[in-house]
Amino acid sequence: MKRVSANPVFRALADPTRRSLFEELTRQGEQTVHALTRYAGVSQPAVSKHLTVLKRAKLVRHRREGRETHYRAQPEALAPLVDWLEHYGAFWRDRFDRLEALLERMDP
Amino acid sequence: MKRVSANPVFRALADPTRRSLFEELTRQGEQTVHALTRYAGVSQPAVSKHLTVLKRAKLVRHRREGRETHYRAQPEALAPLVDWLEHYGAFWRDRFDRLEALLERMDP
């Protein structure tokens, strides 16, 4: 598995509006910019810019369909965050270690 | 366990210098501001300000000892981040669920 810097992911998720958009896409699935704009409570350009940031962090993908653009969450992009937690979240380390060992033995 | 907003934690970890300080404290244990300043490669006031931000997110604790202040990581404060991943990192959810179930059965 390719290792990606955690930095863009942390930066992208640091903003509440952006995190809210990602959460909404995770909960409700794919949505247009229009729908997301209604949801987010900020202007459409603001939403577009936030989506661009999320896109650079690979947290969302987009799909053009006619005049509308559909965005969907790509939660695999959270992997760097999980990796980071494994390395520096000492409190969780034992948990993760045990987990990985177990999962290893479970699915070969 | 008290539930804290994930926002200060995300904000605090969004900056590379701050994340680096937290990582250093996690790896090497408790350290003075002086030592951290040598490590971070920025001025001492910059380090102090970063530590203040980390402190507000509960990611570090400090202990005055004479004229020096010792800081140490408090990785339990990463809990909101883990919680958030559990809720919105759909990709990881199964993993977490299986983990928890397994750990449950392991240590009673």
Add this chain to the structure above:
DNA sequence: ACAAACCATAACCAAATGGTTATTGTTTGT
């Protein structure tokens, strides 16, 4: 007693950030 060490705070600054309105390019419906 006093100079030096340690750290926090103040004052300041340039750059980044998150928002806005205006505009433009497509696509769609009539």
Add this chain to the structure above:
DNA sequence: ACAAACAATAACCATTTGGTTATGGTTTGT
């Protein structure tokens, strides 16, 4: 054909952010 809908970009603005140097308050070593 054309007006309206959708989304991205541009231009702009206020605030926040991350850094600096300067200063002040304790504590320590001599």
